[in-house]
Amino acid sequence: MSDTIIAIRPSAFGAGLRRVPGVAWILGLLVVVFALASRDFLSAPNLLNIGLQSVILLMLALPMTLIIMTEGVDISMGAVLTLASVVLAWVLAHEYSLMFALAASLVTGLVFGIVNGMLVALLKMPPFVVTLGTMGIAQGLALLATDGQSIVVSNSTLEAVYAGSWAGIPQTLLIGAAAYAVTHWLLYQTRFGTYVFALGGNPDALKLAGIRANFYLIAVYAFGGLMAGLAALILTSRMSSGHPTAAIGMEFDAIAAVVVGGTSFEHGNGWLFGTLLGVLAVGALRNGLNLLTIPSSVQVSCIGLLVIVALLIDGFKGKR
């Protein structure tokens, strides 16, 4: 599906093609290494598993790509996802409908996104520290709402979101594909997307053209919050509960996927398909290390190293 969308815009594909080797190389290397190290890695159930596990990450990494393209970052995303999941579980536990719970979760994410965006765009506060602060707030709220315990929900409709399938394809994958398609459409087919490139590349050009740059910058962060709210549905469904530390730190995996995927912190240089590959690379790394029974702690270290290496390569390319 992504192929057809790319075909409409050969420029993105052409520019992308030259960057493919970087991510694809990493992804390919990981696949080869893990295939050799573990017999189960390339089995169909495991590949499906990688896909399923990567969907939540993808839903954070997609908006994170746009945010990083504006020379910003959102490190509150993991905490906001956690809080949204807690909210969703709490609402369900109080016997409201799933639609209502989902709406509450989306609103939670949206509010955090808009607040982040307004602090960054209107007050010109540094994005890293702003979202560090809102991360603390979201984390605190999640703890407060739960008293540090899980909110367990037994709701068959909710469980069906993650476990269910449609025409033989797991629903989770469909949601992930839809999220990718929508983001791709936003970035490459709409004015909003064009202005996202400009926000990082040359915001003065936007102002000279009479565009309200701040509005679009807020919208970018709001989109991030909204996606976190939606991802909360899958997270809660997968765990059948809302836990106050469920997705803490997941924003780092998202940043890793984006950076590995070839999006740069400078000049509005972003590539959405690269992010998809980056997500798969991070997913494969986590899954492969799991199969080799390497503890999740070391996985985190590996991802940290992956980010530093990707940034070094990015910096090296920038210097030439």
Place this chain on the structure above:
Amino acid sequence: MNTSVPLLELRGISKQFPGVKALDDVSFAVYPGEVHMLVGENGAGKSSLMKVLCGAYRADEGEFFHCGEKVEIRSPADARKLGIAVIFQEFSLVPYLSIAQNIFLGREFSGRFPGTVDHARMHAEAKKLLDLLGLDVSTKTLVHELGVAQQQMVEIAKALSQQARILVMDEPTAALSDRETERLFTMIRQLQADGVAIVYISHRMAEVFSMGDRITVLRDGRKVASLLPGEATPDELVHLMVGRSVDRSYARTFCKTAGEMILEVKDLSSANGVKGINLTVRSGEIVGLSGLVGAGRSEVARAIFGADRVTAGEIRLHAAPHRGGPDKAVAAGIALIPESRKAEGLALIRSVCDNLMLPGLPLAFPNRLYKTSKARQIAGALIDRLRISTPSALRPVRLLSGGNQQKVVIGKWLGSGSRLFIIDEPTRGIDVGAKAEIFALIDQLVQQGAGVLMISSELSEIVQVCDRSYVMRDGRIAGHLSREQLSEESILKMGVHHE
């Protein structure tokens, strides 16, 4: 085509900045289908006039008329409505958007759904514009993949796409090759035939005379002449740009016999576009480095100082080879007073004392222990010596006037044991009194045996202050003028293009 009523007319435009009158009662008219050349020295008021035209600056006084009707230009939006488009030298392009997306940024064609963009139509329209300009590149190419010349063409296409009736270009050929320049000229002639009025700023005599229908000369913010190309020779035009007024306020005793060699630069090239520079500075002399803005003067200074990477050539200080970054240069006794005081010269939020002490810290406190009392004492002495007007050495330097800030930028090198001073635009944005003081200070430095390499856009300064001068053009040294040869006209003749 109606040529009796000007498309746009400016009457009695004045614009005041703190300390300078950028534009003084300038009247200016441009007719449909005409290429109106705007010439003048650096700082004559060309770019100020251009910014007033496009609404970036608001004029203090004066009136605007569009097709004979009185109008106001208070913002870029006003200017755009009148069909004025400006091509700045600094590009307003987004690097990772395609050519077509850049051309139509903010004016995208709407697609089928709200908020979407009709890419097919956008690329088709962009293609037409590129064909018109003879630019043979896919409209889907991302702008960062283009060379400077092609980016310039995209800027022009962007202006054309706005259906501009008045097109303002600031040295559009500066980055273009001969072939691209020819294309640009063909296009300009085409636009002319369509009745577009073009305001064209240039330093290149050849194009001023070949392309211009009329030439307006600005000097010191005033219009000094408006003439037809046949009415003057290039030499007479240069003469008009320079004027006769010779201000003798910074008279100094020129250096009769220069002392020992301090700086010797051989075939120096840098990553920033400087090519094959040879120059020398001896003890006791002020050597000018002049040329037009963008000729590469500051880049030479930065290369010698190690702020830009040197790619070839040799620097010798007191006959010993020198290489390395700014920290090495300072240790070796080079001082750089940079072009931009605020961006490169001063830590604005820090105090006068802190700024004055910075380069000389290792010298004043060799054991690395900083003593506030000693620092105050040294800074106090410098404040007195330079007559920096500040109530206290502890005042944040951002609260000082421009002239006093400039004294701080120079003063901070007096305690660092420097023997070679590279001074880039010593008097930019400061008033006349402070200028005289700054030159007295520079004179003092050379009297004490230092060597000075002085960059200035104000030719009169070079002529009055320097013992001799190099003239740059396009990143190279175009020539050298001795004290006797030195005049504003001789510099301009060497610095402008005569192809």
Place this chain on the structure above:
Amino acid sequence: MNFATGTLRIGARAADLKTIAYRLAAALAICVVLTAASDVFLTTNNLLNVLRQASLLFLLASGLTLVILTAGLDLSVGANIGMSACIAASVIKLTGSAVLGAMTGVGIGLTIGLANGVLVALMRMPPFIATYGMLWVVHGVTYWFMAGTTIYGFPPGFRALGSGHFLGVPIPVYLMFVFLALGTFFAQRTTYGQEIYAIGANREAARLSGVPIAKRLILVYAVSGAMAGLASLVFLARMNSAEGDIGEAFTLPAIAAALIGGTSLFGGVGTVSGTLVGALILTLVLNGMNLLTIDASWQPLVTGVIVLLAVFFDTLTRKGEA
């Protein structure tokens, strides 16, 4: 809008004093409120407790202050504490030597700091991202190293570092004042300190004044790392046990302490003594919440709000000065 009119007349140093005076006044105000609200607050025990908690936060935040002065940030300090503490703990257990353990702890902290410095200064990576990546690398290695175990029970000599008293005052409080003196001396009374302020105020101007930027940046990140190592020892001695997650809750409060203390994220403004007052204010707030039996879950939320407020005022002030 000029928020710094005060500096018009009295100069920069005096402005620093004024900044601190205001913050001390704020700290006193909090004390008055807490005295009124809680019987327990104004007891020697509680006050010493506040000081001890503040001292740990200060040790961590003082090194961080130097980093922020250069317009950088070190997000890895919390993870740094975790790793330094855990490895120091196991060295003490293995060798029985507290001295060796302490040296290891500071050494690990220093190494992490140096690595940050190299990434930021030589590889020119944005400080936020470089230290954020480092956070997760260090975090993961620590968890792997500990593998869910806890190391506990250290020799009394070592434990005195965190929980001992001298003349009735906890040892960490002495440490706090020693490092306040050292930090202030370094920042105000050495040319290195002067150069660090200059880098933060205008990096390009500092470079063109001959300041060796890369060396100074590596220095501040190394100091920040070493201070995290030292703080980890105090914490370890106090807790008498080490777990993988030991330092996680420290990053945000450390940044908050520096910002509350008047250090600007935009660089070039701030003092180590201000950070001490900042650490004190934050500890008082958290202690007060504790005394008023407000759920501990409120703490990250409150710290987050405080950080946002501090950055907000910092941004406003800088806009006023521009």
